[in-house]
Amino acid sequence: MSKYRITDADLPFAAEFKARPVGFHSPGLQRVLNVLRGGPKAGKLVLVVQEPFKKWILGRMPSRRGEPVEILEGQEFTSLEDAEWAVFKRRWAVQTGRELDL
């Protein structure tokens, strides 16, 4: 669990992520991702595969074993990169209280 707190000083890393969401990252972006991709499992956003390699929808993890994954209707993606960026922005807003305007 990261204790790092994201601030406006991290905005360049958001731009870096948008350009390349998966793969090599600068140390600064990795630190941001350790926050945004960490956190508790309960309520965590995941992708639910609707059509393998073609279509995904956002889901939210439950808190306990046995409970269903919540499907977030309307939050569908046909590109993994788009999904990564959409989730990044949502989590950024939760962490900082401010929407990303990139």
Add this chain to the structure above:
Amino acid sequence: MTRIIAYADRVSARPGETVNFMVSCDGIDRYEVDLIRVIHGDVNPSGPGYQVEPIPFDFGGHKQGRHQPINPGSYGLVDDHAAFAGLSSFTVQAAVWPTLPGAGEQVILCRRDPESGSGFRLLLDDDGALAFEVCSKEGGAVIVSTGKPLLAEKWYAVAGGYDAATGELFVGQTPSLNYPRTEDAGYTSHAATAGLSQVETAAAVTIGAQPARDCPAEGHFSGRIDSPRILSRALAKDEIEEPPDPDNPVHDDLVAAWDFSIGIPTDRITDVSPNQLHGRLINLPTRGVPGRKWTGQEHNWTKRPDHYGAIHFHDDDLHDCGWDVDFSLTVPETLTSGVYAVRMHAGDEEYFVPFAVRPVPGQPTSDIAFLLPTASYMAYANNRIGIDFSETEIVIGRLIQLNKSDLFQQEHPELGLCFYDLHNDGSPVYYSSRLRPIINMQPKHMGHLGGVGSNLWQFNADTHILAWLEQFGQPFDVITDEDLEAEGHDALAGYRVVVTGTHPEYYSVGMLDALQDHVDQGGRLMYLGGNGFYWRIAYHQSLPGVIECRKSEDGIRTTPPRPGEFYSSFTGEYTGLWRRNGRAPNELAGVGMVSQGFDISAPYVRTEASRDGRAAFIFEGVEDEVIGDFGLSGGGAAGLELDAADTALGTPPHALVLASSRRHTDVYLMTPEDMHDPVPGMGGTEAEIIRADMVFFETSNGGAVFSTGSIAWAGSLSHNGYKNNVAQIMTNVLTRFCNPAPH
């Protein structure tokens, strides 16, 4: 949602042998059954796609679907006996170490008719306090509680009893440790009806749960129970403050006294009272764990079994679903050795149960044996890496993708756990069984750790190798880890080359000895994976299809075993990494685990050693300096889990490091066993040790070993229609390895 699930009673069969299949359907009345030979289970449209060979086989037409339940949760079961029915005044005693007090009623020991509720039971009540209940058909239920919740993971002497003469019911709990400001000791008695009888109750004694109406058991106790016993007398308050001790002289009033330190490797429990009311364990609770007498002085239960008188029960233990057989397959003499699967399907629903077909005994049909790593499949069986652990998203460097089977597994935790999971009480999982549906051991299945691209793991990732072997143009036989365990080196007799899967991580001493004998006696080994030969496991000595792994000392693991639990309960062997057992993977394979990361993979770059004449055959027709800068598993041939050469760990001094990967992302990190004194720079962009080494070396008697040190390697084979430098190297090595000329 998955509406057909199934398992088989065996994972390997020869012609003439029969495999039984057990199926459960949810809302499906009728399904069809096919037999297929598995070639390529990867559905990624960027690769060759799903490929199987239909095999004509008469299963007798369609099958009727029916639901068969899974009943997890472990307990002890002792058949009913006149000695129990004859009880009038009596006391139930034990030492307990609860792990989830307060999480619902948890039965320590009972004899109870589930229909009428008559009988008695010693339990933790909803508040986590000790309670004792007596219920007879004459008098109804009377329950008395101490009202003092027990602390988690502390030992208590507990007892409850009934005095038939006075009608007094009593219960008492005495902690082994006393803390200031903590009131967790308690004794309560209560006047109830005198003269209650146990005669009219016909029920087994259960330990760690109670019989239920609609399923075998309920009210599972989470935690450890040590030395439970029943006496035919109402003990006084001062008599129950000490925990029962099997080492003390046998009590005159004993009805039964189970000593769990006897028969630790078994599923049997032994009554040391004169009545000898022995019992059995259901769903494999954990044995070989410190009991209330453990002092820390001895860690090996074989030397001081009396310190290991506890059994750890879990409400999510699962051994054998015990379903009825739905259909069977007797392997025809005409079926060639290979990886097969039975496919059950109805409409859009399908479920696969794979198994290996071996050749007729003593008649290998090829120089090549593919060693299907079934122990590692069991180690990962139904793992919850993608649904239980938030950190997974960080180590895979991308969003978690949940497939249909993941959603099913999330809603059906009764499918059981594996070595990557935690029990509901947070304790590590030591046992894994294949006698249950294993939903991540199917063609078409996608995992979480398989890297950008196909995202395959274990069984389905290994089909990348199966499909390449099809391309090689020579038949190959298939044997499994269980065959290797059962037969040792004999299982490999007649094979010149053993080819491994992508991640043969879990090895018993018998399996490791067999492979070592193979290469020492002139055999050849193609180790086509990463993080192989890493954890030491043990097979159960009497129950087929069950393995144990305790991840002692260090290594990459979900959680460590608790102190005093580093020895296998099945065999008494010391557990943990093979590296910590004096047999690092480097000795057999030339490389050993150095790092893992599950986002993108990297290529190898050839070294000067690749120009050595000894390795000329490997690079024949390969002009490239960069090897494997493509692939379905992370986009490169070196990735996911990486092994490197290290002579200090046993890599032979004459081994040639032919090529190495260089730069990996920083989700790749050094392993705990290499982080002796942590310093910054342990990630894939900085740490020199984080690389895959491709290694070749000769062994005694003309044998040889070729190792890739990367799980991702096999994902690169099919690139460009199997015409690429990874596939060329494989063809070169396998061709030479099949040649009997000594290396």
